[in-house]
Amino acid sequence: MxxxxxPVLFNAVIExxxxxPDGVYVDGTLGGGGHSSGILGKLxxxxxxxxxxxxxxxxxxxxxxxxxLDKITFIHDDYKNxxxxxxxxxxxEVDGILLDLGVSSYQIDNPERGFSYIKDGPLDMxxxxxxxxxxxxxxxxxxxxxxxxxxxxxxEERYSRRIANxxxxxxxxxxxxxxxxxxxxxxxxFPAKDRxxxxxxxxxxxxxxxxEVNGELDGLYDFICKIALMLKKGGRMCVITFHSxxxxxxxxxxxxxxxxxxxxxxxxxxxxxxxxxxxxxTKKPIFGKEEATxxxxxxxxxxRIIKRV
Ligand SMILES: C[S@@+](CC[C@H](N)C(=O)[O-])C[C@H]1O[C@@H](n2cnc3c(N)ncnc32)[C@H](O)[C@@H]1O
Numbered sequence: 016m017x018x019x020x021x022p023v024l025f026n027a028v029i030e031x032x033x034x035x036p037d038g039v040y041v042d043g044t045l046g047g048g049g050h051s052s053g054i055l056g057k058l059x060x061x062x063x064x065x066x067x068x069x070x071x072x073x074x075x076x077x078x079x080x081x082x083x084l085d086k087i088t089f090i091h092d093d094y095k096n097x098x099x100x101x102x103x104x105x106x107x108e109v110d111g112i113l114l115d116l117g118v119s120s121y122q123i124d125n126p127e128r129g130f131s132y133i134k135d136g137p138l139d140m141x142x143x144x145x146x147x148x149x150x151x152x153x154x155x156x157x158x159x160x161x162x163x164x165x166x167x168x169x170x171e172e173r174y175s176r177r178i179a180n181x182x183x184x185x186x187x188x189x190x191x192x193x194x195x196x197x198x199x200x201x202x203x204x205f206p207a208k209d210r211x212x213x214x215x216x217x218x219x220x221x222x223x224x225x226x227e228v229n230g231e232l233d234g235l236y237d238f239i240c241k242i243a244l245m246l247k248k249g250g251r252m253c254v255i256t257f258h259s260x261x262x263x264x265x266x267x268x269x270x271x272x273x274x275x276x277x278x279x280x281x282x283x284x285x286x287x288x289x290x291x292x293x294x295x296x297t298k299k300p301i302f303g304k305e306e307a308t309x310x311x312x313x314x315x316x317x318x319r320i321i322k323r324v
Contacts (some may be wrong), residue, residue: 021049021301021309021310021312022047022049022050022053022115022310023047023115023255023303023310023313023316024255024301024303024306024313024316024318025050025053026048027301027318028053028104028113028115028215028253028255028318029050029054029057031251031296031301031318031320032047032054032111032113032154032251032253033111033249033251034054034057034058034059034061034105034110034111035110035273036057036058036059036060036061036164037058037059037060037061037113038058038062038109038110038111039061039062039064039108039109039110040054040058040061040062040063040064040065040109040110040111040112040113041063041097041101041109041112041113042061042063042065042066042113042115042295043066043094043097043112043113043114043242044066044067044068044094044114044115044116045065045067045072045073045076045112046067046069046072046073046115046119046121047072047075047119047120047214048065048072048076048079048080050113050115051063051076051080052079052080053112054113055083055086055087057081058086061086061110062086062087062088063086063089064087064088064089064090064101064104064106064109065087065088065089065092065267066089066090066091066092066097066100067091068091068092068093068094068142068143068145068146069119069122069142069143069144070091070144070145071121072119072121073089073091075121076089077089079225084182086291087106090094093143094114094238095234096241097238097242098238098241098245101245107245108245108246108247108250109245109246109247109250110242110246110249110251110254111246111250111251111252111253111254112242112245112246112250112251113211113227113252113253113254113255114239114252114253114254114255115254115259115260116231116254116255116257117231117254117256117257117258118130118142118225119324121137126194127139127289128140128141129141129149129194130221130225131148131194132194132195132197132198132215132217132218132221133215134194134195135193135194135195136193136194137151137192137193137194138150138151138154138191138192138193138194138196138197139151140221140224140225140228140229141229142229142319143229146229148228149228150197150224150225150228151190151191151192153165153224153227154182154186154191154197154224155180155186155190155191155192158180159179159180159183160179162175162178162182162183163175163176163178163179163180163280164178164201165176165223165226165227166179166219166220166224168221168223168260169222169223169226169227169232170219170220170221170222170223170224170259171228171259172220172221172223174204176319177204178200178201178204178220180204181195181200181201181203181204181318182200183201194221197217197220197221198215198216198217198221200226201216201217202216202217202221202293204216209275219290226260231261232261232264233263235261235264235265235268236264236267236268239252239254239264239265239268239269239272240268240271240272243272243293243299243321243323244270244292246293246323247323248323248324249322249323250322250323251296251320251321251322251323252320252321252323253295253318253319253320254318254319254320255303255316255317255318256311256316256317256319257315257317258261258315262300262317262319265319266300266319269293269295269319269321270295272291272292272293272320272321273291273292273293273294273295273321274289274291275289275290275291276289276290277289284285291324292323292324293322293323293324294321294322294324295319295320295321296320296322297318297320297323298318300317300318301317301318301320302316302317302318303315303316303318304315
């Protein structure tokens with residue numbers, strides 16, 4: 016399957032990173048390499064570290080960047096391990112970091128990866144195929160209460176209880192093992208008048224299961240707070256999110272990094288030693304809505320940018 020992924024908010028990201036030709040940049044979520052290609056285009060003697068826990072993304076990038084391998088370091092790991100991985104590679108500070116969170120179009124559009132509620136495939140949804148837990152396990156083994164909570168929290172699905180109950184009833188008859196089977200169970204739980212009111216009825220449930228399978232929100236806050244401190248003074252970090260749960264975490268982490276002394280104002284001297292570490296450059300996020308006519312995935316995208324002080 017061809018690796019198609021149109022980079023979201025490409026110009027805003029490249030501008031936001033304020034790339035220095037001799038700088039060191041990190042793309043924590045390589046995907047189809049669209050943003051990485053833009054970064055590489057601005058480097059002369061600089062270096063780019065690309066990271067993805069999907070081996071297909073790494074293999075694809077090795078092909079498309081074959082003539083520039085001297086500038087690139089590939090890391091096949093969870094981006095949450097980036098701080099250690101960078102330090103182990105002898106890199107203690109960087110000029111820019113990009114995180115373009117979530118799944119790539121390649122992963123969504125490839126039915127074999129099991130993310131699609133339109134095309135049939137195995138109930139998988141792992142971005143990292145080496146990981147053990149897949150959507151099959153979540154759908155067939157989680158308790159009804161757990162399923163309902165995940166659908167409500169991660170999918171903001173108003174019919175979470177009904178759907179969880181329908182899944183449990185169906186799996187008592189036989190295991191649910193394909194994406195279209197799950198999608199049809201979900202569709203039937205909706206009252207006919209509401210079924211297509213907010214798009215495909217399976218959309219929110221699939222998003223929720225995907226977030227659970229890939230632990231998309233786990234450790235994100237701590238990771239951002241930690242890796243931002245690896246930026247050189249003036250260095251930039253860009254983060255693109257695709258749903259409000261992720262965006263809230265990014266916003267909160269950036270706000271924490273920007274805070275100066277958090278001592279009680281009544282204290283005569285500072286005892287907390289908290290200092291402003293970054294400046295938030297996007298008081299409001301940059302929205303992808305405008306480019307949604309050429310790239311559907313941009314519709315819900317939000318970009319936030321900080322600069323190390
Ligand atoms: C939206 S795509 C990135 C697209 C990329 N910016 C481009 O221009 O093609 C997100 C990528 O991040 C990867 N990813 C998501 N979570 C990850 C994690 N925790 N660790 C490493 N890679 C992750 C996915 O496998 C996917 O390839």
